[in-house]
Each structure stands twice: as C-alpha cells, then as structure tokens.
Amino acid sequence: MPPAKGGTLIIGLGNQYRRDDAVGLTVARHLKEAAPAHVRVLEESGEGTALIDSWQGADTVILIDAVHSGAKPGAVRRFDAHGQPIPTRFFHYSTHAFGVAEAIELARVLGQLPPRLIVYGIEGKTFEAGLGLSPEVEKAAQEVVERVLGDLCCNHHLPGVSVLI
Amino acid sequence: MKSRTIKVDYLARVEGEGALYVKISDNKVKDVKFKIWEPPRLFEAFLRGRNYSEAPDITARICGICPIAYQMSSAHAMEAAFGVTVDPQVRALRRLIYCGEWIESHPLHVYLLHAPDFLGYENAIQAAQDHPEIVQRGLQLKKVGNDLMAFLGGREIHPINIRVGGFYKVPTKQGFAPFIEKLKWARDAALETVRWTATLPFPDFEQDYEFVALRHPDEYAITEGRLVSNKGLDIAISEYDDHFVEEHVAHANALRSTHKGRGAYHVGPLARYNLNFDKLSPLAQQAARDAGFGPVCRNPFKSIVVRSVETVYACDEALRIIDQYEMPEKPAVEVQPRAATGHGCTEAPRGILYHRYRLDAQGVILDAKIVAPTSQNQKCIESDLWQFVPKYIDLPTEELTWRCEQAIRNYDPCISCATHFLKLHIERD
Numbered sequence: 279m280p281p282a283k284g285g286t287l288i289i290g291l292g293n294q295y296r297r298d299d300a301v302g303l304t305v306a307r308h309l310k311e312a313a314p315a316h317v318r319v320l321e322e323s324g325e326g327t328a329l330i331d332s333w334q335g336a337d338t339v340i341l342i343d344a345v346h347s348g349a350k351p352g353a354v355r356r357f358d359a360h361g362q363p364i365p366t367r368f369f370h371y372s373t374h375a376f377g378v379a380e381a382i383e384l385a386r387v388l389g390q391l392p393p394r395l396i397v398y399g400i401e402g403k404t405f406e407a408g409l410g411l412s413p414e415v416e417k418a419a420q421e422v423v424e425r426v427l428g429d430l431c432c433n434h435h436l437p438g439v440s441v442l443i
Numbered sequence: 444m445k446s447r448t449i450k451v452d453y454l455a456r457v458e459g460e461g462a463l464y465v466k467i468s469d470n471k472v473k474d475v476k477f478k479i480w481e482p483p484r485l486f487e488a489f490l491r492g493r494n495y496s497e498a499p500d501i502t503a504r505i506c507g508i509c510p511i512a513y514q515m516s517s518a519h520a521m522e523a524a525f526g527v528t529v530d531p532q533v534r535a536l537r538r539l540i541y542c543g544e545w546i547e548s549h550p551l552h553v554y555l556l557h558a559p560d561f562l563g564y565e566n567a568i569q570a571a572q573d574h575p576e577i578v579q580r581g582l583q584l585k586k587v588g589n590d591l592m593a594f595l596g597g598r599e600i601h602p603i604n605i606r607v608g609g610f611y612k613v614p615t616k617q618g619f620a621p622f623i624e625k626l627k628w629a630r631d632a633a634l635e636t637v638r639w640t641a642t643l644p645f646p647d648f649e650q651d652y653e654f655v656a657l658r659h660p661d662e663y664a665i666t667e668g669r670l671v672s673n674k675g676l677d678i679a680i681s682e683y684d685d686h687f688v689e690e691h692v693a694h695a696n697a698l699r700s701t702h703k704g705r706g707a708y709h710v711g712p713l714a715r716y717n718l719n720f721d722k723l724s725p726l727a728q729q730a731a732r733d734a735g736f737g738p739v740c741r742n743p744f745k746s747i748v749v750r751s752v753e754t755v756y757a758c759d760e761a762l763r764i765i766d767q768y769e770m771p772e773k774p775a776v777e778v779q780p781r782a783a784t785g786h787g788c789t790e791a792p793r794g795i796l797y798h799r800y801r802l803d804a805q806g807v808i809l810d811a812k813i814v815a816p817t818s819q820n821q822k823c824i825e826s827d828l829w830q831f832v833p834k835y836i837d838l839p840t841e842e843l844t845w846r847c848e849q850a851i852r853n854y855d856p857c858i859s860c861a862t863h864f865l866k867l868h869i870e871r872d
Contacts, residue, residue: 294504295486295489295501295504325508327555327582327586328589331586376551376555380566380567380568384555384568387568388571388575407486408489
C-alpha cells in the first residue's frame with residue numbers, strides 16, 4: 279500500500295541470508311523503532327520494478343542498500359538521485375538483473391522518480407550465504423540510522439547535490 | 444593460424460552474475476564455457492538440522508524472483524514425506540499464487556531483460572526512452588502478478604503465508620473481487636504481448652532438444668505431475684535422482700545437471716509449451732496460433748513469445764480458479780512428522796525446481812538437495828553456443844559477443860538461484 283501523498287518512505291533492501299547484503303534490512307528495522315510515526319518503513323529484496331511500485335505517491339524516499347565498489351567495508355555513500363545518475367556497477371552486488379540503479383534510471387526516464395530520493399550505499403565485506411553482519415558493516419548501519427534520522431528532521435532542506443563520505 | 448577469444452566478464456540482464464568464455468581459433472569454435480561462480484550448496488547446508496516447517500521460508504530467500512517456486516517445491520516435498528494431502532481448494536490457491544509468480548516473472552524478462560536484445564537497445568532504460576508505453580505495459584502487467592502474490596502470500600517478495608500442509612490464512616471469495624478486473628486487463632495486455640513479441644526479428648536457429656517438464660492429465664502442469672520428455676522419459680518425481688545426475692565442472696561453481704543416458708536437457712517455458720501445448724487454455728492456444736506458432740517450437744530465441752503465451756495462460760487460469768474458488772474450512776491440514784524422504788518438483792518460471800529432503804521422526808532435516816532450473820539448463824546453454832557461434836563467426840567480435848549474450852538470455856538464467864553471481868566472457872585473439 280503506497281503512503282499517502284506527500285509521505286516519507288524508507289526502504290531497506292537486501293537478503294537476510296546473504297551476510298552483509300542484509301544491512302539495508304537491519305537499518306530499516308532500527309528505523310522502524312526510531313523514526314517518527316508518520317514515516318513508513320519497508321523491507322524489500324531490491325528487485326527494481328517492485329521498488330518503482332513501492333514509492334508511488336511518496337514525496338521523500340530514502341533507500342538503504344549494501345554495495346560492493348572496492349571501498350573499505352563499512353564505507354557509507356549517499357546519493358541524491360536528482361543530483362546525479364546512480365552508477366549501476368556500484369549496486370552490482372544485487373542478485374537482480376533489474377536492480378536498484380536500473381530502477382532509478384528507468385523511473386527517471388518514465389517520469390516516476392519521487393520528488394526527493396536519497397540513496398545510502400553501505401560497503402559490504404562478505405556476501406556469502408549465512409546470517410549476521412561483519413563488525414564494520416554493523417557499525418556503519420548504526421551511522422546510517424543516525425544520518426537518516428538527520429535527513430528526516432531536516433527534510434525541508436535536503437541538499438540538492440550528493441554528499442559523499 | 445588466426446584465433447580469437449570472446450570474453451564477457453559481466454553478463455548483463457541475467458539474474459545474478461555469470462561469465463561466458465568462447466575460444467575461436469582458425470575461424471572454428473574451440474571452447475565454450477558458461478561459468479557460474481559462488482559456492483553452490485550453502486543453502487542446503489543451511490537447512491540441515493532445521494525443522495521441516497522452516498524449509499519453505501528459508502528456501503524462499505534463495506531467489507527474489509521466484510520465491511513461490513521454492514516454497515511450493517519444499518512444501519510438497521515435506522507433504523510427500525509425511526503422507527499429507529491438502530484440501531482441493533488449498534491446492535487451487537497454491538496454483539493461483541503460482542500463476543501470480545509467472546505473471547510477475549515472465550513480463551519482467553520479456554519486457555525489461557529480453558526485448559531490448561531484439562529491438563537493438565543496450566537495456567530497458569534506453570528502450571523506455573523511445574517506447575515508454577511498451578515498457579509501462581510490461582511494468583503494469585508484472586504488477587498484477589506482484590499484487591496477486593502479495594495478496595495470497597502476505598507480501599510479494601519472500602511471501603510468508605505458505606506453510607507445509609497449506610496456508611496460514613486463506614482469503615474469502617469476496618477478497619478476490621478487486622483482482623477480477625485487474626486480471627482481465629492483464630490477460631488482454633498479455634495477448635497484446637504475444638502479438639508484439641511475435642513481430643520481433645528471430646535468428647533462424649532450431650535445435651533438437653530433449654525437453655523436460657511436468658505433465659498432468661488434467662491441466663497445464665505447474666505444481667504437480669509426472670516428469671516427461673519428448674525422448675521417452677516418463678517418471679514420477681521421486682525417480683528424479685535415478686535419471687538425472689549433477690556433475691561438478693571446473694569452470695562453474697554450480698553443479699551442472701545432465702540426463703544419465705542422454706546428456707543435456709532443456710527445461711522452462713519452451714519445454715512446457717512443447718510437451719503440454721494441448722493443456723493450454725483455448726485462449727492461450729489461439730493466441731499462439733494467431734501469432735503463427737504451432738504446438739512445436741524449437742527456436743530458443745522464440746521463447747520470448749512462448750513466455751508471453753504462458754502469461755496469457757496464467758491470467759486465464761487465475762481467473763478460472765478465482766471463479767471456482769470456495770473458501771476451505773481450514774487453511775491447512777495437520778502434519779505429523781515421520782522419518783522419511785520426500786520429493787517435490789514444481790514448474791518455476793524458468794523450469795522444473797526439484798527438492799529432496801531426508802527427515803527424522805521429529806521432522807528435523809537430515810539432508811537436503813535442491814536443483815534449480817538454471818543448473819539444469821547450463822549444459823543446454825553451452826551446447827546452443829557451440830552451434831550458434833559458427834553461424835555468426837564472421838561478425839565483428841563486439842556484435843558476436845552481443846549475439847552470444849542474447850543466446851544465453853533466451854533461458855532467462857537465474858544465476859542467483861543456481862548460485863549467486865554470474866559473469867560472461869568471450870575471447871578471440
């Protein structure tokens with residue numbers, strides 16, 4: 279069910295059984311507790327077309343996903359989708375042929391991007407089958423929870439360009 | 444001696460990640476390797492020591508595209524082990540949610556992953572710039588499948604409502620009311636998809652495959668039946684291991700399945716269509732015939748049309764099931780564990796998905812075996828390339844590489860099921 283028009287939506291992406299790939303889900307679960315009641319929080323696998331469906335009607339959308347770019351495990355990147363295209367290879371660790379980056383770029387072409395879309399990518403260390411996050415990634419999850427809460431409280435003046443850390 | 448190697452390190456538009464390597468020497472194909480990465484059997488190890496009731500939910504996580512297939516094959520295996528028969532309406536609901544998965548999965552491949560190959564685009568994003576209405580139709584069609592899965596499954600990705608013995612909750616008949624119009628629209632959109640895909644340009648490439656699929660006397664087999672082939676196979680699913688063997692190949696982490704006597708075999712939409720055309724609904728059969736397709740199709744590139752025909756069928760069948768549905772008294776039957784081995788095999792969108800579990804008297808899993816459709820098609824994909832590359836050997840490397848990728852995508856390979864990652868790799872010196 280899409281949020282009411284103008285609503286804020288947080289989507290954590292990942293696979294619970296793929297170690298650090300679950301970090302987006304972990305962040306979403308923390309935010310379910312910590313975010314203001316009017317903010318809707320979803321957990322998804324990262325299949326792109328389902329994402330486009332999920333954010334229909336939302337005003338501000340914050341996505342959190344694990345990435346694999348060769349950076350240090352636990353490194354956090356933050357993109358403003360309206361500020362730049364999302365590099366597809368960055369979210370390459372998705373098991374989906376049509377993943378997060380593709381969904382964002384397809385939605386851009388079809389005019390279906392939410393008015394505000396922030397993407398957090400957390401560098402994973404291991405994506406093998408199994409449960410539990412690496413310590414570096416667990417720590418990054420806490421950091422992203424804080425940063426998303428910051429985004430929520432400053433929702434009226436989100437930066438128009440990406441902020442990279 | 445002139446030689447070249449075609450390498451594609453990263454196969455685009457396949458589920459997961461894999462690699463293709465083709466070695467060409469003296470204008471002849473010398474080697475073809477379809478590589479699959481990742482330790483393959485971790486989920487099987489993961490299942491050992493778990494309770495039987497956990498298998499549907501755990502295995503559903505193997506694939507985000509076809510979780511229902513995993514849930515059904517595992518639930519059926521457990522029910523077979525414990526001698527459980529589900530209520531006929533529960534069986535119908537399972538077939539219905541499976542139709543949802545086909546309606547969700549087939550248009551994703553047809554519109555977003557496969558069609559760009561035929562239209563000359565690098566990807567669906569480019570295609571959407573020129574043909575937004577076509578891509579939108581695909582997205583909307585897929586969404587009907589998602590909605591049906593979410594309604595019956597609790598949510599569309601990794602549904603949580605399916606259990607050994609039935610469902611946790613079943614809907615009232617009235618609950619389906621919103622789906623009737625949606626499914627009628629989807630059926631029309633699927634018919635339009637058949638007409639559209641039939642106009643795409645197909646290479647002239649037919650192979651004498653051994654098609655393997657479930658066959659059921661009363662229906663287009665999805666959730667149950669006997670395993671049959673066009674080369675004489677006709678076995679109960681519990682005899683699967685007597686006829687098929689998994690071999691480990693050095694270049695792929697996934698195990699590759701072969702028929703013990705005859706080698707490569709082909710599973711998926713094309714296999715089902717060739718073996719069960721007579722069981723498609725009259726509307727789906729007519730859609731195929733109107734598009735110039737008879738009951739036999741051996742060109743794997745035309746699988747895009749066959750997927751579209753199966754989408755028509757899935758919509759048609761979903762409407763039939765909803766029309767005849769009556770809410771069962773109980774959502775599930777009691778399950779009494781016993782020491783036994785159970786087999787489950789259902790038609791995932793990409794082909795047969797086989798599960799086997801050995802259980803102790805308390806229902807604890809002692810041993811699990813899961814054979815995904817892509818690992819069964821892997822050898823077929825390689826043998827297609829052995830035949831296909833010589834036909835196009837004079838093309839520039841870049842174009843030949845693209846043709847090879849297209850040939851692999853005919854199978855909608857789900858490497859995330861067979862393993863996790865796949866890369867593609869072709870090389871000419």
